[in-house]
Amino acid sequence: MTQIKMHLLVCGGTGCRSSHSEGVSQALNESLTNHGLDAEAKVVTTGCFGFCEKGPIVKVIPDNTFYVQVTPDDAEEIVKEHVLKGRKVQRLLYLDPEREKTVSDDRHMTFYKKQIRIALRNCGFIDPENIDEYIARDGYMALAKCLSEYTPQQVIDIIKKSGLRGRGGGGFPTGLKWEITARVQADQKYVICNADEGDPGAFMDRSILEGDPHSVIEAMAINGYCTGASRGLVYIRAEYPLAIKRLQIAIEQARTYGLLGENIFGTGFHFDIQLRYGAGAFVCGEETALIHSMEGKRGEPTFKPPFPSEHGYMGKPSNVNNVETYANIPVIILKGPAWFASIGTEKSKGTKVFALAGKVNNVGLIEVPMGITLREVIFEIGGGIKAGKEFKAVQTGGPSGGCLTARHLDTPIDYDNLLAAGSMMGSGGMIVMDQDDCMVSIAKFYLEFTVEESCGKCSPCRIGNKRLHEILEKICKGEGTMEDLEKLKNLSQVIKDTSLCGLGQTSPNPVLSTLENFWDEYVEHVVDKKCRAGVCKSLMKYTIDAEACVGCTACARACPVNAISGERKQPHTINPSICIKCGACMEKCKFNAVLLQ
């Protein structure tokens, strides 16, 4: 047996693949072969490391060297210098912007320092397409322990004691959910994994499935043992081809190893998993809608109760949990509920994965203990606001959440605090905004999404959100009145109170939270007809500063609608009634004479 001395981990997550990490793996492999080092070093394609901003990432084990923004052309140098001679390639190391020093070990990077990786424990460490690597990291140990040492009720008690709450958004206690499904008597029960991550800007579920699919499979089997279900179903978005592929491979491997199928570990427990594909509908993240979609119907929600725990897929009791929730389960079983409960706040235990994105320096996937503050996340892990601009807001919870401001920065993040602040945990999208973002437009953006994604079954959501969107459009065009702002508030409340499912009950949150936190900005749009961020085109006017203009005619030639007139070498003027506000003149002007007000 050959001894591999060094592993080169290459990120194979969607983010890094989009910046051609596959080419990096290939080039590394070729270079290793050329130098005759195949037997000593091995290239492993892993799941997401999380630090997507600096992708593609290559990590060298055992010395933990973390290379960023690696291109296929860099492969030769990494092999020749690092693998062969043991010298780190300085120019590919991460440069700490604050201390202006390179950091070679990811454990010393501010991006990772405050993170605790439980759900993401194997992401960026193992090859997700190789079950042996998962097993080497105590994989399937938790399942074995449950089947051989615990009764189903004992396992449920462990989960209850850990304080784990649903990571899909609602935050329902997971152990309690399992217990309810377990108590219902039925000839057939189902374990369902909700992998329909529809929240735009959130990609944690996909990263877990791409980076560590076995952890979800193992947890679903444990759930099956607890609830008495022999069949598991994963409802996954068809838009996630890589996650689907890796999950299929993982299921096949688990079957081959006898970890799925008949008589698992010789205990007489049967469990198998099948995939069901979503087809692009945000509302299908809602349990009842998801179940209808799995049955081949339109994904429309139905009234609860009855809850899926009693009456779910094909009318049978079904336990629905989210990907990230499942990924926590095996660790809780192995390390014990007390360990898990020691992390986090009083009512929210453990960690949460967030997709940190937007106007922040370090975009990526992070896992932090509950109770960390937004300030720590945005300014330490996130490295602050891009281009040194000013922080304005952070949106959490996606289209169901709200925008929080600077005064919330020191609030510890947990389910209850976020709700109290007018937002929610949601699935974990976290979008940072700066001074250039118009909050009225952001509210409009989310409503546009909701209008498109509303299933149309109940009228408050179908019609109400459409009206909200129209009013917001009116305000952005500069045609809003103060009365409209009142209407927004009232209508939002009605939609929240009367909608059938979670989508409608939360869809006005972006409007309500921006009204609450950015009232001045709404008033400016309505009364002063101004958009301070310069986003709402109708409220802006392009003019030419006669003193700065040299009459070069560049703007007039760039204007697509001939709105600019003036003689050569004379100051030009813009006719506002023709101007379509495309900004082409401003881009072309070399003298900064075109102004935007």
Next chain:
Amino acid sequence: MAIIKLPECKVNQLKEICKSFNHDSGELINVLHKAQEVFGYLPAEVQEIVAKELNVSVAHVYGVVSFYSFFTMTPKGRFPISICMGTACYVRGAEKVLDEFRRELGVKVGESTPDGRYSLACLRCVGACGLAPVVMVGEKVYGRVAPEDVKGILAEYSNL
């Protein structure tokens, strides 16, 4: 609407797909996924065959097709262009990129150019938020796209 004559071999392929799912109406969404792979889109004629094979009404099939954004009833262009309108891309200027594509191609979102070369669509989050704003042409991902880059991206495909 003009009636489309579907090629016989593809119709047979579709029937085979329905058979492989045991003509089970609960598998409708899976059948439609496969059907879209075969035909590229799901015109009325395809929906009628699926309805007949799975023994459900055409209205039921149409209801499902029109409900999910992944299914399309119009053919895509040879080079389908998708602009990510997820929140991360939106705050980093995806709308301006979309405007530029609209202007360059002269089509609206959801339409194809008259020569069938390009089609323009929006999608929600590719999961590559670190590269925002993101544009996809077919399977190829373009990251950190600025409106000025649009002409160059289109030029890559103009002679293919």
